[in-house]
Amino acid sequence: MPRGLERFEVGELALLVNRNNIRQKGEAIYHAGSPYRGMIAIRSGSVKLISFGQHDNELIVDFILPGEVLGFDGLSTQIYHCTAVALETVNYCHLPAHKINALDSQKSHFNQLLLERSCGQFDAQVERMMLSRRSAEERVASFVVQMSDRLQLRGYSGAEFRLSMSREEIGNHLGITHETVSRIFHLFQDKQWLEIKSKQVKIIDKKKLLNFLH
Amino acid sequence: MPRGLERFEVGELALLVNRNNIRQKGEAIYHAGSPYRGMIAIRSGSVKLISFGQHDNELIVDFILPGEVLGFDGLSTQIYHCTAVALETVNYCHLPAHKINALDSQKSHFNQLLLERSCGQFDAQVERMMLSRRSAEERVASFVVQMSDRLQLRGYSGAEFRLSMSREEIGNHLGITHETVSRIFHLFQDKQWLEIKSKQVKIIDKKKLLNFLH
DNA sequence: CGACGCTTTGAGGAGATTCAAGACACGTGG
DNA sequence: CCACGTGTCTTGAATCTCCTCAAAGCGTCG
Numbered sequence: 377m378p379r380g381l382e383r384f385e386v387g388e389l390a391l392l393v394n395r396n397n398i399r400q401k402g403e404a405i406y407h408a409g410s411p412y413r414g415m416i417a418i419r420s421g422s423v424k425l426i427s428f429g430q431h432d433n434e435l436i437v438d439f440i441l442p443g444e445v446l447g448f449d450g451l452s453t454q455i456y457h458c459t460a461v462a463l464e465t466v467n468y469c470h471l472p473a474h475k476i477n478a479l480d481s482q483k484s485h486f487n488q489l490l491l492e493r494s495c496g497q498f499d500a501q502v503e504r505m506m507l508s509r510r511s512a513e514e515r516v517a518s519f520v521v522q523m524s525d526r527l528q529l530r531g532y533s534g535a536e537f538r539l540s541m542s543r544e545e546i547g548n549h550l551g552i553t554h555e556t557v558s559r560i561f562h563l564f565q566d567k568q569w570l571e572i573k574s575k576q577v578k579i580i581d582k583k584k585l586l587n588f589l590h
Numbered sequence: 591m592p593r594g595l596e597r598f599e600v601g602e603l604a605l606l607v608n609r610n611n612i613r614q615k616g617e618a619i620y621h622a623g624s625p626y627r628g629m630i631a632i633r634s635g636s637v638k639l640i641s642f643g644q645h646d647n648e649l650i651v652d653f654i655l656p657g658e659v660l661g662f663d664g665l666s667t668q669i670y671h672c673t674a675v676a677l678e679t680v681n682y683c684h685l686p687a688h689k690i691n692a693l694d695s696q697k698s699h700f701n702q703l704l705l706e707r708s709c710g711q712f713d714a715q716v717e718r719m720m721l722s723r724r725s726a727e728e729r730v731a732s733f734v735v736q737m738s739d740r741l742q743l744r745g746y747s748g749a750e751f752r753l754s755m756s757r758e759e760i761g762n763h764l765g766i767t768h769e770t771v772s773r774i775f776h777l778f779q780d781k782q783w784l785e786i787k788s789k790q791v792k793i794i795d796k797k798k799l800l801n802f803l804h
Numbered sequence: 805c806g807a808c809g810c811t812t813t814g815a816g817g818a819g820a821t822t823c824a825a826g827a828c829a830c831g832t833g834g
Numbered sequence: 835c836c837a838c839g840t841g842t843c844t845t846g847a848a849t850c851t852c853c854t855c856a857a858a859g860c861g862t863c864g
Binding site for chain 1: 649651704706709712718722723804
């Protein structure tokens with residue numbers, strides 16, 4: 377869900393950001409329950425957004441890819457709902473909340489963003505509900521296509537890329553086990569829809585993957 | 591998701607509403623894709639909110655109970671995303687969008703509501719994702735408890751009530767089949783956690799149902 | 805090189821679906 | 835008021851999908 381926000385990456389706001397923050401793999405950018413301190417724009421590396429349900433069960437709500445923004449989970453309550461953890465070394469900008477609010481011209485943009493987001497949330501939720509009724513194969517296909525699309529949108533290759541998360545983490549996010557994720561990747565490879573070696577993915581026949589979802 | 595909004599049910603706003611609208615079972619209150627015309631407060635009866643995914647597969651996003659409000663799915667884009675269909679004869683108030691916006695004093699309330707909702711959406715989504723990884727038994731237990739809580743919140747009995755939706759519709763909403771819903775209801779009855787005869791539910795041991803979720 | 809974590813692969817089992825048939829409830833018309 | 839028909843609900847048996855448990859490859863990093 378924490379996507380969009382391109383308009384904030386240019387303009388006067390650029391002067392306010394804290395650039396060049398670094399987190400190593402496994403380190404948190406913010407923790408669930410801590411006060412909102414603004415948005416985070418990922419410059420390189422990627423991040424997982426974790427929600428801790430009661431009773432030691434945790435859920436990866438989303439992955440954040442380079443060029444995307446996170447922090448939306450703290451916007452309305454001013455408390456982050458999730459913990460953001462680096463999947464690999466991450467370089468990010470911090471857009472401090474108080475500085476954004478100080479700019480009147482940006483405030484309306486910000487409210488508009490919130491509005492769009494409230495809408496996007498709705499779509500995302502319906503999409504996820506739909507997906508949760510589908511087979512493991514459909515979930516993995518959907519995941520691969522989504523990664524491809526999101527990377528392409530940010531100027532990276534949508535055909536060939538590296539998954540920065542483990543099979544375990546993919547499975548957690550999709551609601552299936554890591555063994556199943558692994559098996560299905562190889563099923564798709566057998567079908568010549570993609571090539572996968574460890575974390576390296578090359579999409580051969582995206583159309584087949586998409587058709588599979590319909 | 592379309593809950594809360596109590597503050598709108600009292601005060602000056604009450605003068606603006608269109609009261610006493612009726613829809614019979616199966617009739618729509620609004621359709622997906624139609625322009626936003628305001629919020630709907632259900633006075634009696636209940637409603638299902640349906641989202642139509644591509645390829646003839648439809649999903650019941652939520653049920654709306656008497657006393658609750660719907661229409662949130664059209665707020666941000668000004669286009670309804672879902673179709674709202676009466677599960678039984680429904681009597682509702684219509685809060686026209688243009689009249690709400692005309693009241694400056696209400697506008698800020700409205701924005702605040704939107705904000706809260708954006709947050710609530712997030713929680714709801716996480717909750718749903720969590721639930722989608724659980725067993726069919728846990729989903730049904732969660733559903734029963736949720737119905738009970740929501741009815742109680744509105745002043746109805748939380749211990750004994752009538753389900754206005756079919757097993758098929760419950761299953762659709764929970765991502766399981768109607769046979770499974772039926773079997774689990776009777777499992778819970780065998781365990782003496784509730785009594786169920788057709789659509790009539792009587793909760794015997796809510797604590798056990800709740801413990802089951804943990 | 806060796807240890808550790810991640811990934812792959814296999815076999816068996818649990819849970820939910822599917823298909824099918826029968827029971828029940830409700831409304832309609834005779 | 836009862837008989838009938840339709841749709842919903844229940845119940846059973848077979849099947850399938852995915853999970854669990856287990857063990858063996860592979861990679862990476864000290």
